Amino acid sequence: MTVPQLLKAIQRDGGYARATRGERFLLGAYAVFLLSVAVALVVWSYQRLLDHPPGGYLPLAAFGFAFPTCFVAIAVVLGRRCFMEVVFTATSVTCYGVLGRPIWIEGLAGLIEIRHILGARGTGAVKLIWPHQVRAIPFDAWWEGLLDREFARAEREEMARVEQAYDREHPRWKCDECAEDNPGEFELCWSCGRGKSQ
16 A cells, blocks of 8 residues: 555544553553563662672672663653554644653655554554654554554455446346346346346
């Protein structure tokens, strides 16, 4: 599908993207795990520093407080992703954060590609690519649902076209004997058995 077709499909589908409950649970579980590891490292390092003089254990102090800081930062990022919402309008796309504040806004005029990136563990992402910028929507269940609905809609439209073409080639006919309505491919009336009049 081309970018204009995808944007039209997104508008048809409601014009927004947000994480599903499953994705929120997964991102939240990762965040809680990282926070737990950070707290455990801080407690462990603090106990070791109390037991020994700090001069010989400077690397331990760095390990015990620098790594937890990184884990907390990653947990905060994952927590923010749980509540992100991306809204598509006719001319722009806006990503809103936890409290409804815009995180980023981009115009759709120069959008050249929309790419789905599968996640190795857990949720994937959808990347919006402009010549000057790449923005990522850090969850993908909405995208997969959108494509499923678009393919189903295209299939329904194709089936309707085929049925209309078939009905034009084989128009329904009414039996002269019993006035029963018959499908166009029937040569005999299904009710009384009389043949189709020419």
